[in-house]
Amino acid sequence: MPVTDLYIDEDGYLASRTLDTASIRYDWRRYHARYGKLNEEFTLWLEDCCEHENGEYCSEWIGTWGMYGVFQDAVEEAGGKEVLPLLGHMLPTANGGQYPVEKTEATLVEVEQFIRITRDECARGMACSLQRLLLASLETRNPILWC
Known part of the structure; x- marks a missing residue:
């Protein structure tokens, strides 16, 4: 997946334009058939693409x-x-x-x-x-x- 495919989504998370566009375009079965492997690889890559756990530089529990x-x-x-x-x-x-x-x-x-x-x-x-x-x-x- 090229770097140009990556972006920060409206919730502030790293995302893939290709996967997000495909998830809108196709129903779950077609999406999974065409992009399931890429989605799995992207998800695994996100787990350790950054030196910080879950890509979080700082994480704080604020309260109930x-x-x-x-x-x-x-x-x-x-x-x-x-x-x-x-x-x-x-x-x-x-x-x-x-x-x-x-x-x-x-x-x-x-x-x-x-x-x-x-x-x-x-x-x-x-x-x-x-x-x-x-x-x-x-x-x-x-x-x-x-x-």
């Missing part, structure tokens, strides 16, 4: 949905979206999506401010995880992918 609520409350107590506008909107409200690299530097400033002023240990722990993700995003110039 309950912890998300605690975090949002702590952001409100720290001044809310008026004082921390980026941090207040950083976390997704559902699984999936991404956080743009263009907002990384400014959000990092807000996270560091939040860590200094919040008293809630749960929220502080989540903020420290976000800080590591933001630093990795800044270093690699890639968005943060939520899953």
Whole structure:
């Protein structure tokens, strides 16, 4: 598969134009008959094409949905979206999506401010995880992918 066939899909993952186009064009049986072997080889290649496990430079567990609520409350107590506008909107409200690299530097400033002023240990722990993700995003110039 030539390098020009590779691209980053809308979810931020490495993908193949050939395989994605074929999966839309053909039903599963025809796709599997024509592209099954290539799909299998591509999937195996993705597992170790990068020195980082699963191609992830940095992976952080942020918390449960309950912890998300605690975090949002702590952001409100720290001044809310008026004082921390980026941090207040950083976390997704559902699984999936991404956080743009263009907002990384400014959000990092807000996270560091939040860590200094919040008293809630749960929220502080989540903020420290976000800080590591933001630093990795800044270093690699890639968005943060939520899953």
